[in-house]
Amino acid sequence: xxxxxxxxxxxxxxxxxxxxxxxxxxxxxxxxxxxxxxxxxxxxxxxxxxxxxxxxxxxxxxxxxxxxxxxxxxxxxxxxxxxxxxxxxxxxxxxxxxxxxxxxxxxxxxxxxxxxxxxxxxxxxxxxxxxxxxxxxxxxxxxxxxxxxxxxxxxxxxxxxxxxxxxxxxxxxxxxxxxxxxxxxxxxxxxxxxxxxxxxxxxxxxxxxxxxxxxxxxxxxxxxxxxxxxxxxxxxxxxxxxxxxxxxxxxxxxxxxxxxxxxxxxxxxxxxxxxxxxxxxxxxxxxxxxxxxxxxxxxxxxxxxxxxxxxxxxxxxxxxxxxxxxxxxxxxxxxxxxxxxxxxxxxxxxxxxxxxxxxxxxxxxxxxxxxxxxxxxxxxxxxxxxxxxxxxxxxxxxxxxxxxxxxxxxxxxxxxxxxxxxxxxxxxxxxxxxxxxxxxxxxxxxxxxxxxxxxxxxxxxxxxxxxxxxxxxxxxxxxxxxxx
Amino acid sequence: xxxxxxxxxxxxxxxxxxxxxxxxxxxxxxxxxxxxxxxxxxxxxxxxxxxxxxxxxxxxxxxxxxxxxxxxxxxxxxxxxxxxxxxxxxxxxxxxxxxxxxxxxxxxxxxxxxxxxxxxxxxxxxxxxxxxxxxxxxxxxxxxxxxxxxxxxxxxxxxxxxxxxxxxxxxxxxxxxxxxxxxxxxxxxxxxxxxxxxxxxxxxxxxxxxxxxxxxxxxxxxxxxxxxxxxxxxxxxxxxxxxxxxxxxxxxxxxxxxxxxxxxxxxxxxxxxxxxxxxxxxxxxxxxxxxxxxxxxxxxxxxxxxxxxxxxxxxxxxxxxxxxxxxxxxxxxxxxxxxxxxxxxxxxxxxxxxxxxxxxxx
Numbered sequence: 001x002x003x004x005x006x007x008x009x010x011x012x013x014x015x016x017x018x019x020x021x022x023x024x025x026x027x028x029x030x031x032x033x034x035x036x037x038x039x040x041x042x043x044x045x046x047x048x049x050x051x052x053x054x055x056x057x058x059x060x061x062x063x064x065x066x067x068x069x070x071x072x073x074x075x076x077x078x079x080x081x082x083x084x085x086x087x088x089x090x091x092x093x094x095x096x097x098x099x100x101x102x103x104x105x106x107x108x109x110x111x112x113x114x115x116x117x118x119x120x121x122x123x124x125x126x127x128x129x130x131x132x133x134x135x136x137x138x139x140x141x142x143x144x145x146x147x148x149x150x151x152x153x154x155x156x157x158x159x160x161x162x163x164x165x166x167x168x169x170x171x172x173x174x175x176x177x178x179x180x181x182x183x184x185x186x187x188x189x190x191x192x193x194x195x196x197x198x199x200x201x202x203x204x205x206x207x208x209x210x211x212x213x214x215x216x217x218x219x220x221x222x223x224x225x226x227x228x229x230x231x232x233x234x235x236x237x238x239x240x241x242x243x244x245x246x247x248x249x250x251x252x253x254x255x256x257x258x259x260x261x262x263x264x265x266x267x268x269x270x271x272x273x274x275x276x277x278x279x280x281x282x283x284x285x286x287x288x289x290x291x292x293x294x295x296x297x298x299x300x301x302x303x304x305x306x307x308x309x310x311x312x313x314x315x316x317x318x319x320x321x322x323x324x325x326x327x328x329x330x331x332x333x334x335x336x337x338x339x340x341x342x343x344x345x346x347x348x349x350x351x352x353x354x355x356x357x358x359x360x361x362x363x364x365x366x367x368x369x370x371x372x373x374x375x376x377x378x379x380x381x382x383x384x385x386x387x388x389x390x391x392x393x394x395x396x397x398x399x400x401x402x403x404x405x406x407x408x409x410x411x412x413x414x415x416x417x418x419x420x421x422x423x424x425x426x427x428x429x430x431x432x433x434x435x436x437x438x439x440x441x442x443x444x445x446x447x448x449x450x451x452x453x454x455x456x457x458x459x460x461x462x463x464x465x466x467x468x469x470x471x472x473x474x475x476x477x478x479x480x481x482x483x484x
Numbered sequence: 485x486x487x488x489x490x491x492x493x494x495x496x497x498x499x500x501x502x503x504x505x506x507x508x509x510x511x512x513x514x515x516x517x518x519x520x521x522x523x524x525x526x527x528x529x530x531x532x533x534x535x536x537x538x539x540x541x542x543x544x545x546x547x548x549x550x551x552x553x554x555x556x557x558x559x560x561x562x563x564x565x566x567x568x569x570x571x572x573x574x575x576x577x578x579x580x581x582x583x584x585x586x587x588x589x590x591x592x593x594x595x596x597x598x599x600x601x602x603x604x605x606x607x608x609x610x611x612x613x614x615x616x617x618x619x620x621x622x623x624x625x626x627x628x629x630x631x632x633x634x635x636x637x638x639x640x641x642x643x644x645x646x647x648x649x650x651x652x653x654x655x656x657x658x659x660x661x662x663x664x665x666x667x668x669x670x671x672x673x674x675x676x677x678x679x680x681x682x683x684x685x686x687x688x689x690x691x692x693x694x695x696x697x698x699x700x701x702x703x704x705x706x707x708x709x710x711x712x713x714x715x716x717x718x719x720x721x722x723x724x725x726x727x728x729x730x731x732x733x734x735x736x737x738x739x740x741x742x743x744x745x746x747x748x749x750x751x752x753x754x755x756x757x758x759x760x761x762x763x764x765x766x767x768x769x770x771x772x773x774x775x776x777x778x779x780x781x782x783x784x785x786x787x788x789x790x791x792x793x794x795x796x797x798x799x800x801x802x803x804x805x806x807x808x809x810x811x812x813x814x815x816x817x818x819x820x821x822x823x824x825x826x827x828x829x830x831x832x833x834x835x836x837x838x839x840x841x842x843x844x845x846x
Contacts, residue, residue, distance in 0.1 A: 396725045408728035408770050416775065424780040431792040436615055437654075438799045439577055440622070442806065444656065446581040447624055452590045454625030454632070454658075 043341045043350075045075045050339050052078050056085060061270030062170075062205060064089050067344045069102065072109070074342055079109045094135075095170030096128040132169050139165055156185035160194075167202065176202045189225040193232065196222060200239055201271065209243045216240050234264035238272050242345055245280060250353065251288035257281030258297055262306040278307040280346065282314035286321055287356035291364070294322055326361045327382050333357065362391065363400055366412060374410040385410060489530055492518055496537040501544060508587025511542070512552030519556045529564035532557070539573045542586070547576040550596060552587040558599030567603040574600045574616075594620050594631040601638060605706065610646030614639060621665070622657045628664040634701065636665045640672045641706040648717050650676045671697040679710065682721065684739040687714060715740065716753060723759055723773040731769035743769065 052071065056064060065086050072082035083106035090099045100120065107117035143158035163178030179198040186192045196219035203211040216236050223233060241256030257277050265274060285298050298304055298318060308315040313332060320328040333354060340350045365380065366372055374392075378385045392412060395401045403414050447453065504511045515538060522531035535557040543549040554573065561570040578596075583589070601616035617639035621632050643650045653662065666673070671694030678690040691711060698704040718738035722729060735746040750771060753759040760774045810816050 393725050397721065404727045404773075405725060405729075406727040407730065407733060408772075411727075413727060418775065421776075421780055424785065428788075428792065431796060435792075435795055435799055438803060439579065440615075440619060440654070441656070442799075442802060443579060443581070443619070444622065444624055445806065446579075447590075447593065450581045450583050452581055452583055452588065452593060454590050454594070454623055454629050455627050 043074065043347065045338045045341050046077065048075050048078060048338055048342060049335070050078070050342060052081055052085070058266065058273035058275060059269050063269075063271050063344065065098070065102075066205075069105075070344050070347065071342045072105070074347070080106065080113060080115075083109060091124065093168050093170070094128045094132040095168070096125045096132065098170050099128070100125060135165055136162075136169075152185045152187055156182045156187075156191060159185070160198075163198065163202075172202055172206050176206065189222055193219055193222040193226055197232065197235065200236070204239055204242065204271070209246055212239055212243050216243075230261050230263045231267045234260045235268050235271075238264075238268055238277065241277075241280060241284075242272070245284065245345055245349065248349065248352065250284040250349075250356070254281055254284035254288055255297075257284065258301055258304050260303065260307075262303045274307055275310050276343075276345075278304075278311040278314050279340075279343075282308065282311070282318055283340075283346070283353050283357075286318060287353045287360065291322065294318065321357075321361065324364065326365060326380055329361065330358070330382060359395065359400065362395060366401060366403065369414070371411050371413040374405075374412060377412070485525060488521075489534070492534050493537070496534045496541070499538075499541065501542050504542060505585040508552060508585055511538075512587040515553040515556050519560055522560065523563065527564075528560050529566060531560040532564050532566060532569045535560055536569055536573065547573070548579045549582060549586055550578045550580075550588055550593060552592055555592050555595035555599055558596060558603060562599055562602060562606075567606045570600070570603055571607075574603060590623065590625065591629070591631070594623055594629055594635070598631050598635045598638075601635065601642070605638065605642055610642050613642050614646060617642065618654070621661060622654055624656075625658055626660060628658075628660050632661055633664060633668045636661075637669050637672050637701055637703055638706065640669065640676050641703055641710060644676055644679050644710045645706060645713055648682075649680050672703075675707070675710075679714070682714075682718065684714070684718075687711070715749065716758065719750065719753060719759060723761065726773060728770055728772040731763070731771060734771060 048071075050071075056068060059067060068082045068086035068089070072079040072086070075082075083102060086102050087099065087106065090102060103118075103120050110117050139158065139162045143155065143162060146154040146158045159178050159182040163175045163182070166172075166175035166178060176199060179195060179202060182191070182195045182198075186195055196215045200212050200215035200219060203209075203215065216239055219232075219236055223236070226232060237256045237260045241253045241260075244250070244253035244256060257280050260277055260281075262274070264277075281304065282298070285294060289297065299322070308318070313336060317329055317332045317336075320326075320332065337350060337354070341347050346353075361381070365377065374385050374388060378388045381388065383391075389405060389407065389410075392401065392403075392405060396403060396405070401412075403412050405412055499511075515535060518534055519528075519531045522528050535553050538553045539551060539557050540547065542551045542553060557573055558570050561567055581588070581593075597616045597620035601613045601620065604610070604613035604616060617635045620635040621639060623629075623632065640650050671690075675687070675690045675694050678686040681687075691707060694707070695704065698707045715738050719734065722734060722737065731743050731746050731750075734750070735741070735743050738746070740746050740749070747763065747769065750759065750761060750763065754761055760776050762772050762774065764770050764772065
C-alpha cells in the first residue's frame with residue numbers, strides 16, 4: 001500500500017526502498033525496545049539531503065546517540081559517520097556497554113564499505129567500567145549513611161545522584177527506580193516536580209508511554225506552585241506531544257507542540273530540538289486541523305511562528321496548504337520525506353501522516369465546488385486520473401466526501417442531499433429501535449423477576465443437552481432449507 | 485391415529501385456560517406428548533394445528549404470555565416445513581413472564597426465541613429474526629446455554645445477510661455469554677470481520693476456513709446466502725459512489741468475471757427496486773445510477789409516523805409503571821434505606837499511584 005502511495009505522490013518518491021524488517025543486523029539490547037514499539041517496516045534511505053553534523057549538533061545526551069544510531073541503521077551512506085559521531089558522544093559518558101556495541105557495528109559497517117575495521121579502545125572501556133563501578137559503590141555507600149542518619153533531604157539527594165549516575169551509565173531501569181524512590185523524601189513542591197519530570201523523561205526513553213502520561217499529569221499538577229513558567233511546562237508539553245505522536249494521536253500531539261513556548265529554546269536538547277517542535281507540530285497540525293484551526297492555532301500563534309522560522313520548509317508547506325497550492329505542498333512533502341524517515345520519533349508515522357495530509361488536501365480541494373473535472377484535479381495533485389478516481393472512491397465509501405463520481409465523463413459531483421427523506425429514514429429507524437429496545441429490556445426485567453434465568457441445575461448439566469441435543473439442532477438446523 | 489388426533493384437537497379447542505393454569509406442568513407434558521407422537525409417526529405437521537390452537541387459547545386473551553407450548557409449536561412447524569403456521573403466535577411479542585401459571589423454564593424461553601428466529605430467517609424476515617436471536621442471547625443468568633451459543637452463531641450470519649455488519653450485543657448481555665460466544669464462534673466472528681471489510685478475497689478465505697464449522701452447525705445455507713448477497717451489496721455500494729460506471733468496471737470491482745452476468749444482475753436489481761439505474765448500450769454498456777425517487781410524500785407516511793408515536797408512548801407508560809412499582813417495592817426501599825444508613829461506598833478503583841510504584845518495586 002505504501003508503495004502505491006509513493007507512486008501516487010509522483011516522482012522523487014521512489015528513492016526510498018523497502019526491505020523486510022528482519023534483514024537488518026542484530027540489534028543491541030539498548031535498541032530492542034526502540035524496535036519493539038515500531039511495528040512499521042524499516043525504510044532504507046539511500047540519498048538523504050540531511051546535513052548530519054549540523055542536524056545532530058542540536059541534540060545532547062541519549063537522544064543524540066539514539067538519533068545517530070537510527071540514521072546509521074537506516075541510511076547506509078551516512079552510517080559510518082553517524083557511528084563515529086555516536087562513539088564520540090558515548091565517550092563522554094560511562095556507558096561502556098553501548099560503546100562496545102556501537103563500536104562493533106561501526107566495524108561491520110566499515111567492513112561492508114571495504115575499509116579496515118578500527119580496534120576497540122580497551123583502555124577506555126576498562127577505565128569506564130571501573131569508574132562506573134566505583135561511583136556506583138560510592139553513591140550507594142553514601143546513600144546508606146544518609147539513611148542511617150534519617151535526613152530526608154540527604155536521602156532524596158542520594159537517590160537522585162544515584163539515578164543520574166545510572167542514567168549516565170545507560171542503565172535506564174535502575175535510574176527509573178532510583179528516581180521513583182525519591183518520591184517519599186520530597187519536602188518542597190519543587191522536589192516533587194523534579195521527581196515527576198525525571199521519571200517521565202526516563203520512562204519516555206524506556207518507551208513506557210502510559211507511565212510518561214501519568215507522570216506528566218502529576219508534574220502539571222505540581223507545576224501550579226512553581227515559578228518556572230516557561231521551561232518546565234515546555235518540557236512537559238514536548239513529552240506529552242511525543243507520547244501522543246507515538247500512539248498515533250496526531251491531533252493531540254499537534255496541540256501539545258503548539259503550546260510549547262519558544263523560550264524553551266534548546267533547554268530540552270537531550271530530548272527534542274526546537275526544529276523538531278516545528279516539524280512535529282507542523283506536520284501533525286497539517287494532518288489533523290481544519291482550515292480555521294490552522295489559522296487560529298498555527299499562524300496566529302506568536303510562539304509557533306518563531307518555531308516555524310527555524311524550518312522554512314514546514315512554514316512554506318503549511319502556508320501552501322492554507323492557500324490551496326496543493327501541488328507545491330505535495331512536492332515539498334516528497335522532498336522532506338527521506339529526512340523524516342531518519343527522524344527518531346517520526347519515522348514510524350511518516351506514511352500515516354502523509355496519507356492523512358493527502359486525504360485532507362483532496363477533501364479541501366473539492367470542498368468549494370459542486371462539480372470538479374477529474375482531469376484538472378489530477379493535474380493539481382500530479383497523479384494519473386485513474387489513481388485519483390480510485391482514491392476518491394475510497395473517500396466516498398468512507399463518507400469523507402459527500403459526492404459521486406461520474407466515471408464516464410470523469411467528473412466528481414456533489415450528491416444532492418435529500419434531507420427530508422434522510423430525516424424520515426433516520427427517525428423511523430430510531431423509533432423502531434427504541435421500541436424494540438424498551439420491549440427487550442422490560443421483558444428481561446420480567447425474566448429476572450420471575451427468576452427465569454440461565455443457570456446450571458446440578459444433575460442435568462450441561463444444562464442445555466436435555467433440551468437441545470446436537471442431533472435435533474441439525475435436523476432443523478438450516479432455516480434456509482425450510483422455506484417453501 | 486387420526487381418531488386420537490381428533491380427540492386431541494377437541495381438547496385443545498375446548499380446554500379452559502384458567503383450569504390449565506393450575507396444572508401447567510401437566511399441560512406442558514401433554515403438549516410434548518402430542519409433539520413426540522406426531523414426530524414418531526413421521527408426520528410432525530400433525531402436531532402443528534393442535535399446538536397452534538393450544539398456544540393461542542392458553543395465552544389468551546392478549547397472547548402476551550409465553551407458555552410451555554410455544555417452543556413446541558415453533559419446532560413442529562420447522563420440522564413440518566410449514567413455518568407460516570407459527571406466525572400467528574410468534575408475530576405477537578412476548579411481554580409477560582409467569583412461570584407458575586404457564587409451566588415455563590428458561591429453556592422454554594431460549595428455545596422459543598431460537599426457533600422463532602429460525603422461522604423468521606426461513607421466511608426472509610431478517611430483522612425480526614435478529615430480534616428473536618438477540619432475545620435468546622441476552623437472556624439473563626450466570627451460566628451459558630448451548631442454545632444461546634447456537635443463537636449467536638445464527639445471529640451473526642443473519643445480521644450479515646440483513647445489514648452487512650454485526651451489531652454489537654447490548655450492554656446487558658451476561659458476561660459469561662460474551663466470553664463463551666467469543667470462544668465458540670471464532671470462525672463466525674472471523675467471517676463477519678472479513679465480510680464487513682467487503683473484500684472479496686478475504687471473505688472467500690474466511691468462508692473456506694469456516695465452512696466445516698458452518699456445515700456441522702447447520703449454518704452453511706445462511707453463510708452461502710451471505711456470499712451471494714455480497715455481490716449485490718457491492719453493487720449497491722457502487723451506486724453510492726458513482727454516477728456512471730461502465731459494466732466492465734462494475735464487474736471488476738464486485739468481483740464478477742463476466743460482463744453479461746453483471747448486466748443480468750443489475751437488471752434484476754433494477755427490477756426489484758434495489759437499485760435505480762439505467763444501462764445504456766453506448767460505449768459498450770454504461771450504467772448510470774440515479775437517485776431513488778422521493779419517498780415519504782404520502783398519507784401513508786403520516787399514518788405510520790402517528791402509529792409509531794402512539795406505540796412509543798404506550799411503552800413509555802409501561803416503563804413508568806414499572807419504574808413506579810420498583811420504587812415502592814419492599815426490596816428497593818429496604819436497600820435504599822440501608823444504603824443511607826451505611827457509610828459512604830468504598831472509593832472506586834485503586835489509587836493508581838500506589839499501584840504503579842508497587843508494580844515497579846517488584
